[in-house]
Amino acid sequence: MTNEAVYNVIGIGIGPFNLGLAALSNPIPELKTLFLDQRDGFDWHPGLMIDHVTLQTPFLCDCVSMADPTNPLSLLNYLKETGRLYKFFIRESFFIPRKEYNRYCQWVIEQLPQCRFSTQVVDITYEEGLYHVTTVHTKTKETTVFKTERLILGTGTQPHIPSFIPKDDSRIIHTSSYLYRKEELLSEGKKIAIIGSGQSAAEVFYDLLQSRNEKTQLGWYSRPDRFFPMEYSKLTLELTSPDYIEYFYNRSEPARKTILSKQQAQFKGINYDLINDIYDFIYDLNIDNADPNLKIIPNSQLNTVDNSNPDFINLEFTQLEQEVPYDQEADYVILGTGYRYHEPAFLKNIQSRIKRDSSGLFDVNRNYSIDQNGGEIYVLHAEVHTHSYISTDLGMAAYRNSYIINDILGREHYKIEKKIAFQDFDVEKYADLPTAKI
Numbered sequence: 001m002t003n004e005a006v007y008n009v010i011g012i013g014i015g016p017f018n019l020g021l022a023a024l025s026n027p028i029p030e031l032k033t034l035f036l037d038q039r040d041g042f043d044w045h046p047g048l049m050i051d052h053v054t055l056q057t058p059f060l061c062d063c064v065s066m067a068d069p070t071n072p073l074s075l076l077n078y079l080k081e082t083g084r085l086y087k088f089f090i091r092e093s094f095f096i097p098r099k100e101y102n103r104y105c106q107w108v109i110e111q112l113p114q115c116r117f118s119t120q121v122v123d124i125t126y127e128e129g130l131y132h133v134t135t136v137h138t139k140t141k142e143t144t145v146f147k148t149e150r151l152i153l154g155t156g157t158q159p160h161i162p163s164f165i166p167k168d169d170s171r172i173i174h175t176s177s178y179l180y181r182k183e184e185l186l187s188e189g190k191k192i193a194i195i196g197s198g199q200s201a202a203e204v205f206y207d208l209l210q211s212r213n214e215k216t217q218l219g220w221y222s223r224p225d226r227f228f229p230m231e232y233s234k235l236t237l238e239l240t241s242p243d244y245i246e247y248f249y250n251r252s253e254p255a256r257k258t259i260l261s262k263q264q265a266q267f268k269g270i271n272y273d274l275i276n277d278i279y280d281f282i283y284d285l286n287i288d289n290a291d292p293n294l295k296i297i298p299n300s301q302l303n304t305v306d307n308s309n310p311d312f313i314n315l316e317f318t319q320l321e322q323e324v325p326y327d328q329e330a331d332y333v334i335l336g337t338g339y340r341y342h343e344p345a346f347l348k349n350i351q352s353r354i355k356r357d358s359s360g361l362f363d364v365n366r367n368y369s370i371d372q373n374g375g376e377i378y379v380l381h382a383e384v385h386t387h388s389y390i391s392t393d394l395g396m397a398a399y400r401n402s403y404i405i406n407d408i409l410g411r412e413h414y415k416i417e418k419k420i421a422f423q424d425f426d427v428e429k430y431a432d433l434p435t436a437k438i
């Protein structure tokens with residue numbers, strides 16, 4: 001079936017980023033939009049929706065506030081509408097529970113009929129000046145083609161499993177599936193190895209630490225030399241800013257790669273309070289010098305995972321500073337090995353319209369478009385290599401969405417801040433210094 005309507009914008013994927021775009025484009029009558037997602041409804045990272053975890057970013061990272069604090073789809077309005085605003089006021093924290101953020105996003109969707117679920121995009125072609133988006137309804141299997149002038153790709157990132165790790169072994173689990181398997185993990189006396197030093201690995205370790213029975217043996221292994229915190233000092237947080245995106249974008253391709261490689265602690269560490277909570281919990285277990293029945297080993301690179309024995313998995317590590325190999329056995333391995341962006345297969349028939357850089361990645365324009373004409377196909381969350389790690393941050397989503405909406409409209413509908421940081425990233429542009437070319 002072909003839907004004869006022509007949309008100005010079709011957004012593919014309704015994660016928080018495209019949901020923000022749907023919310024911010026909603027009050028603009030001249031934008032006819034449609035947003036599609038293959039899932040049956042919005043459910044934010046359900047396999048990691050652990051009780052009591054909070055967002056890592058202040059609540060103002062909701063769908064609209066940083067672009068337009070007066071928009072009725074703000075988190076504060078959600079709290080008002082649901083009778084929770086006073087409780088939020090008394091709680092006195094910028095960091096809302098992840099469960100509440102999920103519920104808020106579902107509330108936003110209830111008010112946006114342009115968001116459709118159970119609709120998988122399977123192909124896109126370009127015909128007579130329009131993109132033809134072929135979708136399959138995941139339940140009825142009905143095929144529909146929608147026509148649009150522009151696409152916004154918001155398909156998110158996928159769980160990453162390093163290539164040397166055996167696939168299709170149910171004893172090896174990515175953190176993204178953790179809660180689906182938690183009960184099984186807690187069955188009597190299992191040995192569980194958690195790999196990774198990021199936030200997800202730490203959340204899973206802490207949750208198992210609190211819920212395990214006394215015979216469960218927990219091991220936590222990280223490649224870095226310590227379990228380091230995400231950096232939240234305020235001058236570092238200034239890197240989450242329009243100024244920094246501008247600065248980063250204007251560096252050369254090799255320079256950007258070097259910068260990204262140095263920003264581990266800023267984006268990949270563990271929440272500072274969580275590290276301390278973990279320590280304090282273990283301290284309590286150890287009162288009277290009791291054995292907490294744990295192994296926590298930094299500096300450990302996982303080299304091989306041998307799952308040939310049905311009774312246990314053998315993990316072979318190297319302690320990197322000592323250069324000493326060592327083995328560990330486990331009944332279950334939980335991989336906190338992060339997420340990666342994969343280009344969606346549905347782009348295959350419009351490849352010739354997409355710009356590439358020397359590494360074959362999307363050559364993303366400053367306005368977040370990747371097409372040859374510079375204003376037809378936009379990406380959300382696929383531009384770390386051009387717009388910095390901030391691309392993954394909920395706090396900058398409203399900025400990116402404002403930028404894209406203004407670009408599409410050809411005018412500044414949403415006011416965009418240009419310089420907010422007290423520091424100057426770009427001496428050629430801002431610092432009042434004489435500069436000489438080297």
Ligand SMILES: Cc1cc2nc3c(=O)[nH]c(=O)nc-3n(C[C@H](O)[C@H](O)[C@H](O)COP(=O)(O)OP(=O)(O)OC[C@H]3O[C@@H](n4cnc5c(N)ncnc54)[C@H](O)[C@@H]3O)c2cc1C
Nearest residue numbers: 013015016017037038045055056120121155156381393394
């Ligand atoms: C556990 C966890 C907690 C996080 N917490 C924070 C935080 O506190 N603060 C922060 O700044 N960042 C956080 N992040 C990082 C980031 O904000 C999230 O990953 C966020 O979900 C990214 O949103 P997204 O819109 O890019 O993609 P996603 O949320 O991954 O959504 C993508 C959507 O695209 C859909 N899709 C894919 N392919 C198709 C297709 N062919 N057709 C139709 N639909 C399709 C999928 O079904 C999915 O719903 C967190 C990440 C994780 C994993």
